[in-house]
Amino acid sequence: MFAPAARVPLAGLLLALPALAATGLLSCAREVYGKLPAGFYGLETMLLEGVLRALAGQPRAEGAGRFAPVDLGRVLGMDRAPEVKTIRRKIGQLTARGRAGDLLAGMAAHHLGRPGAASRDEDLGLVLYVDGHVRAYQGTKKIAKTHLSRLRFPAPATVETWISDAAGDPVLVVMSAPGASLAMELRSLLPQLRKAVGDDRRVLVGFDRGGWSPALFAHMAEHGFDVLTWRKGHTENVAGDLFAETVSIDETGREHHWILADTIVELPIKNGGGTYPMRQVTRLDTKKGLTKQVHVLTTRTDLPAVEIMYRMGSRWRQENYFRYARGHLGLDSHDSYAASQDDPDRSVPNPAKRHSHLAVQNATARVERERARTDAALLAARTPTPGQAGVVVTNTLHNALTADLHAAEDDLAAARADHKHVPARVRLGDLAPGQQVLDTETKLIHHAIRIAAFNTTTAIARDIRINTGYARADQEAYTLARQALTQPGDIIPDEAAGTLTIRLDPLPTSRETDAIAELCEHLTATRTTYPGTDLTLRYEIKNRT
Known part of the structure; x- marks a missing residue:
């Protein structure tokens, strides 16, 4: 329920609702969980609170204590926002159902099935990037050690496997088995990826050298997935007369000049598996005064070499998500300190x-x-x-x-x-008795909230670049989006007209105010309704005069 209110401190968070609806978090949660047990705060309110709190800069549950309950409650349509203990109890009720994986799978299918989910070129099909993310653990639990590339030494940690789309937006995340390689995770992920895609579209899966396995490449091709990866190990240089200068123009209009060679190589498969032929696109790198060859392997033979090289380089967009989420969305935070005993009979490397x-x-x-x-x-x-x-x-x-x-x-x-x-492998119980694994269900629920929050911010930033005349949109779209989301404003419900008007205060500069005014017009045209109500959202911004 909404009452007229002026200068609500967090009114700008309501700008996120059209983009949040497109992420499928709330609709998929209704399908998976139905509703929470009877209480003051329902399922949609709790998930909405988690996303809006993350967009306001406090992704952890403890961050709820840094807002005045009435201020955050205003944008939730409640007299006050839930406290930390309530958030943990409600998320715990969802955790007990053990269906976080279904929620993420539903969101992935929703994301990949929406219009525009495919790449800019329909002939390319769907592009997905897969990478592992190591989350360090600081605590007293006995957690298995994993190599942390950022720290360059092993430490207690858990590993997650993330899947992103062609733009680097997160789509799906699964918890990797302790000690599992990226190649092992990719093999087990293929059925989930096909289910998320939902049809027989061509899917180009890009990953780094951690997934190197010619046997895996053959397995993926057999199951309808195309491979895109860097070549690993010692490689003979390609003859110089096979290189040619090429030019690629990406979706933003930027030109990329490369010297490329296009060849076919035979990769040996271990244990007498013969060889597997793959296309190799080689780029001549002349940076830093040195000349070296960089090799990319793929099973797609119908795409130009420049497209293969561009798509492989675009995998770093996924790394950009990891960097952004660590800094703004608490990606590596400990959302749950619960742990359980690891399987003592599990076979592990000795x-x-x-x-x-x-x-x-x-x-x-x-x-x-x-x-x-x-x-x-x-x-x-x-x-x-x-x-x-x-x-x-x-x-x-x-x-x-x-x-x-x-x-x-x-x-x-x-x-x-x-x-x-x-022996090459031993029982875990003999090697590390008492080893534990962190709770994954709670973490996956919070990851679903983070995915929705990041994709919401990204959608707003794209709208600023595309639907406004902001001169520095290419450099400052995310900054302006975060600034607008924390802007105060008025909330004006009109039950008779069935509208909920959000009138924001002007931003510090005229150009920023004008850009958000254009954004408000675009968001109003979506005719989004506030979750759980029939009120259509209308957005305005006050003049600076």
């Missing part, structure tokens, strides 16, 4: 196997050094310098010169024998 392998490597290097030293000593003994008498290499002298080499070879043989007998 660290002793790596240590024994390093021992073999060190022993091998020692043998090579001793062999070189022994050869030099024997050569010196057989070929004396001019003017010196020759030395007779007796068995005793020979044994003395080669003693260290024989000792090194014995140590190498022992190291190889030890390495052979060390």
Whole structure:
């Protein structure tokens, strides 16, 4: 219920409702959860509160205490916003149902099924990017360690696998199994991706070298998915006469000049699987005064080489989401401190196997050094310098010169024998008894809220770039969007007309005010209704005079 109110501090958050409706969070939550148990705050109110609070700069539940309950309650149509303990209790009720995965899958299907979800070129089909995100853990629980690329050393952490669309907007997230590689996660994700797409559209899946597996590439192609990835490992350079200068124009009108070569390579599949042919697009990189070749592999043969290279480079848009979400949406925050025991019978890699392998490597290097030293000593003994008498290499002298080499070879043989007998995998219970895993259900619900919040902000920023005349929209669209979302204003309900008018206060400069005025006209034209009511939203902004 809304009552007329002037200078509501967070009235600008209501600008997010048209874009939020397009994310499918509220509609999918109604289908998956139905409703919460009887109480003052319902399902839509709690999810709406989570998104609006994140857009206001407080993504964690504890951030609710940094707003006056009445201020946030005004934009929720309540006399006051829920407190921290209420938020946790209500989210806990959703967690108990164990259907966060269904909520995210529904949102993914909604996102990919909406108009414009495909790329700018219909012949390209759908483009998805997949990458793993490591979330560090700081606490007292016994959590498995994972390598953190940002810190460059292993630490307690959990791994998430994120899927984004061609623009880098998040679509779906799943919790990776402890110790699972990106290649393993990709294989298990394919049925979910096809279900989210909902039809037989061509899907180009881009990922980094963490998913390198020629067997996986063949498996993906067999199931109707095209592969796009960087080539991994040592690669022979492509002949120089195969390169040609190319030009690509992206969706923003920018030109990209590349020197590319287009070839076919055969990738060996391990364990006698033969080879798998793939298209290789190679870019000649001449930055920093050095010339090197950068190779991209794909199973798409119908696209121009410039399109393949552009799509591979666009994978960094997903990294931009990680960076933005860490800074503004609490991506790495601990939304739940609950944990459960990991499966003690789960098979995990044996660290002793790596240590024994390093021992073999060190022993091998020692043998090579001793062999070189022994050869030099024997050569010196057989070929004396001019003017010196020759030395007779007796068995005793020979044994003395080669003693260290024989000792090194014995140590190498022992190291190889030890390495052979060390099992590659062991029970988790034997290796790390008492290991725990963090609660995933609560985290996935909060990720659904974060996905909706980020896609809402992105949609508003795109509207600023496309539907307003703001001169610096390309550089400041996100900044202006966040500024407008926290702008105070008046809330004016009209039950007779069935409208809810939001009249914002002017922004600090005229050009910003004019841009938001154009944005308000565009958002009003969407004729969005406030969730749970029949009130149509109308947006205005006051003049600076």
